[in-house]
Amino acid sequence: MKGILKCIGIVSGLLFILSACSESKWEPNETILLGETTPIGIATLQDEIWLSDGNNNRLVQIDNSGKVIGQPIDIERPMHISSDDKTLYIPSYGMDKIIISDGKSLSDSLSIPMELDAPAAVDISGQMKAVADFYNHRVLFFNGSEWIEIGKKGKSNGEMHYPTDLQFFGDKLYVADAYNNRGQVFDLMGNHILTFGEDLGFNAATGIFVNGEHIILTDFENDRVGFFDHDGNHLYWIQEGLSNPADVGEVNNKLWILNFGGKYITVLEK
Amino acid sequence: MKQIIIFIVTLVLSLSFTNESFAQDKKDMDVFEVTVAGLGCPFCAYGLEKKLKDFKGLKKLKIDMETGDVSFHYPSTKNLSLVDVESKVDHAGYTAMTAKVTRFDGAIEEAAQVTISDEVDMQNLSKSTLYVEGTCKMCQARINKAVKSVKGVADANWDKKTKILSFSYDSQLTDKASIENAVVEAGHDTQNKSASAEKYDNLPACCLYDRIKREN
Numbered sequence A: 001m002k003g004i005l006k007c008i009g010i011v012s013g014l015l016f017i018l019s020a021c022s023e024s025k026w027e028p029n030e031t032i033l034l035g036e037t038t039p040i041g042i043a044t045l046q047d048e049i050w051l052s053d054g055n056n057n058r059l060v061q062i063d064n065s066g067k068v069i070g071q072p073i074d075i076e077r078p079m080h081i082s083s084d085d086k087t088l089y090i091p092s093y094g095m096d097k098i099i100i101s102d103g104k105s106l107s108d109s110l111s112i113p114m115e116l117d118a119p120a121a122v123d124i125s126g127q128m129k130a131v132a133d134f135y136n137h138r139v140l141f142f143n144g145s146e147w148i149e150i151g152k153k154g155k156s157n158g159e160m161h162y163p164t165d166l167q168f169f170g171d172k173l174y175v176a177d178a179y180n181n182r183g184q185v186f187d188l189m190g191n192h193i194l195t196f197g198e199d200l201g202f203n204a205a206t207g208i209f210v211n212g213e214h215i216i217l218t219d220f221e222n223d224r225v226g227f228f229d230h231d232g233n234h235l236y237w238i239q240e241g242l243s244n245p246a247d248v249g250e251v252n253n254k255l256w257i258l259n260f261g262g263k264y265i266t267v268l269e270k
Numbered sequence B: 001m002k003q004i005i006i007f008i009v010t011l012v013l014s015l016s017f018t019n020e021s022f023a024q025d026k027k028d029m030d031v032f033e034v035t036v037a038g039l040g041c042p043f044c045a046y047g048l049e050k051k052l053k054d055f056k057g058l059k060k061l062k063i064d065m066e067t068g069d070v071s072f073h074y075p076s077t078k079n080l081s082l083v084d085v086e087s088k089v090d091h092a093g094y095t096a097m098t099a100k101v102t103r104f105d106g107a108i109e110e111a112a113q114v115t116i117s118d119e120v121d122m123q124n125l126s127k128s129t130l131y132v133e134g135t136c137k138m139c140q141a142r143i144n145k146a147v148k149s150v151k152g153v154a155d156a157n158w159d160k161k162t163k164i165l166s167f168s169y170d171s172q173l174t175d176k177a178s179i180e181n182a183v184v185e186a187g188h189d190t191q192n193k194s195a196s197a198e199k200y201d202n203l204p205a206c207c208l209y210d211r212i213k214r215e216n
Helices: A002-023 B002-026 B042-052 B082-091 B137-148 B176-185 B197-201
Strands: A027-033 A039-045 A048-053 A058-062 A068-074 A088-092 A097-101 A106-109 A119-125 A128-133 A138-142 A147-150 A165-169 A172-177 A182-187 A192-196 A205-210 A215-219 A224-228 A234-238 A245-251 A254-259 A264-269 B029-037 B059-064 B069-075 B095-102 B108-110 B125-131 B153-158 B164-170
Touching (some): A039 A088, A088 A119, A128 A165, A128 A172, A165 A205, A172 A205, B042 B069, B125 B176, B137 B176, B164 B176
Antiparallel strands (some): A119 A128, A128 A138, A172 A182, A205 A215, A215 A224, B029 B069
């Protein structure tokens, strides 16, 4: 009798773990078609959803159905954008600048004491700013008082090969080290903490998104997105129906995967 | 009186400047059209745009990422040749499939396209395969073009997923070793040979495959 109870206990425990695991997995649930828009980056400005449309040299605001709202903002090769309460920050790959906008027009550019060569991403968190400087194989980071340089060309930990995206989360900076085919994590002093995804066959890790639950890295050429825990352990892939995923964003508690090649968004829900 | 003279001089100068600009826009500009293969990755494709801007004086640059069509206007006085443009594209690691320039006076020049040699005798056709390292559509375009440029090659196709190059050739005109050399010269490691570091480093970011490690 004792043995049977023990067995039931173990089975129940396993079932509980299995159900917990399946509950935490994101699944594709909806596709939002974007017409001519080729999405590379996403940011929300209060309730507004903004996409950078790289091929068409513009920034567009869309609604939840993917329809463009208002007039697009013309800008040369906008890449992975970011926002704070009132402002959009747009890396212009062609102009080598980070352009500032209120969502209506372009105003100024971010003052950075180093020369950029094809900025591919920007992120802002309070006083902190970071820029992925693609052709210089580095990240430029403003820690609130000064700009510092993180990384140089190479494959070792802390080095980079064409970084294309980045994001602050908590007291860390997460970087998509695109053509080293991996992600890297740094502290706010610029020290390397973690490298992940290195042995998973990424072919251009172009976009990164971090929330309290996961680190998510897009695998552009392999048409898939990798989910990791915060220790860099790989959990699972989303690959159904993806086409050159360039970035991931969070809108209304759902995850939006931007399919650059397919010109649509794959919405993930739990 | 002095003001009237200043006004007239300014007017004449600005008119002559406007006329000059107009003339340059309409009359003295050559129009270049190039088709570049495999512009799939935006980071590399937009990089090509940056490289072309090295041609100082370039205007009206347009790149269609989906078709690979690139066009721009360039002052005819600078005598930019199709070879210069193709060379710029190739040195940047991209693959120009066609190139054409319409000179300001209407004359048209076209670059020779890579076509199968008329001398290929189908009776002598041999088929073969070769493992070639690469990553993307741009690699595919470069590898295929390099192989098809070898005299005697009838067909070539590199598969991105399997990394196998399938090709056929006239065995009286060329051989497998020459074809393999052409691939290596284009910057791609094969099952037997490695590309030079210089050729490899010149590939665009998305084409930088993991190099094949060999025992000496």
